[in-house]
């Protein structure tokens with residue numbers, strides 16, 4: 399069997415294009431234990447996600463976690479599944495179509511966009527193959543994680559490198575590391591939240607919830623924690639919130655290790671005990687709604703807050719397919735395409751690689 403992936407047919411007469419790979423986490427194919435098992439196995443075997451020595455972790459994963467968790471997680475996925483499929487996948491496809499249309503308007507005929515998942519389908523390998531087949535000799539990898547984390551961004555980049563290691567004709571590659579403080583990203587969040595408040599009124603407190611990671615990632619040099627704090631600070635500033643009008647917390651703890659604190663569950667319980675009349679929760683680190691926002695935040699979080707004595711609880715949806723977010727994606731991408739596209743006499747066209 400050939401070691402290298404097959405190359406697409408060479409067509410030197412067709413102009414080369416710029417590919418943009420929207421890298422995302424991935425989601426199971428169906429809300430069933432059978433579909434959850436291979437998804438969780440691939441996800442949780444990634445050293446970027448779980449750093450426990452392989453010998454010990456293989457046993458724990460295969461004989462405990464993959465026996466119990468698939469059925470439990472499948473039940474949660476079933477509660478958020480839509481007629482079109484998993485929300486993460488539905489929004490990934492919409493973002494791809496809308497973003498491609500925005501780029502086509504700005505740079506006619508130059509860019510091709512594909513969505514690729516770190517775990518599951520459509521895999522990053524398939525996305526790169528498709529971009530290469532569409533004459534892309536330059537690829538910009540755009541992870542849909544505003545804050546850089548080794549366990550999300552670097553895991554997606556690893557998947558790209560693995561494909562390139564087996565590629566004969568390697569395209570030029572650029573990556574977007576993070577955009578946690580990008581003005582357009584903060585503005586897209588601000589306008590989403592303000593529009594929500596115009597419709598539903600304003601809460602006593604806004605809780606900004608970010609996906610957690612083990613605390614030792616921070617201690618070993620992962621900048622994720624500080625980037626979350628900075629996104630939260632900038633968002634609060636843009637919303638004109640005083641320090642006592644918002645909280646930042648970390649959700650989705652997995653296992654027994656200490657994760658980034660404060661934990662969202664503890665924050666919600668404490669706000670409930672303080673008998674707040676209303677809180678709103680927003681998840682600035684998630685570019686689209688998914689299991690972690692729709693089930694853990696919108697459902698479980700509400701239960702935690704209200705059973706501790708809290709009043710109204712609103713979940714403000716993620717950026718999803720909002721025009722302001724798609725526009726922000728265009729601005730962020732164009733900034734990273736400098737030198738690959740040339741602006742001459744007001745016209746934007748391809749530059750030689």
Ligand SMILES: C=CC1=C(C)c2cc3[nH]c(cc4nc(cc5[nH]c(cc1n2)c(C)c5CCC(=O)O)C(CCC(=O)O)=C4C)c(C)c3C=C
Nearest residue numbers: 423424425426447471486547549550609611652688689690
């Ligand atoms: C085991 C440790 C995990 C780390 C570290 C982690 C980091 C991390 N995850 C996201 C984004 C998402 N995670 C999602 C689901 C999910 N996450 C973990 C575990 C870790 N994540 C698991 C086991 C799961 C699967 C669901 C479950 O069984 O609980 C999702 C949702 C996917 C979907 O299909 O909807 C997202 C998105 C980030 C950004 C991150 C590091 C910052």
Ligand SMILES: [Fe+2]
Nearest residue numbers: 609610650690
């Ligand atoms: Fe996660």
Ligand SMILES: [Fe+2]
Nearest residue numbers: 650689690694
């Ligand atoms: Fe979760």
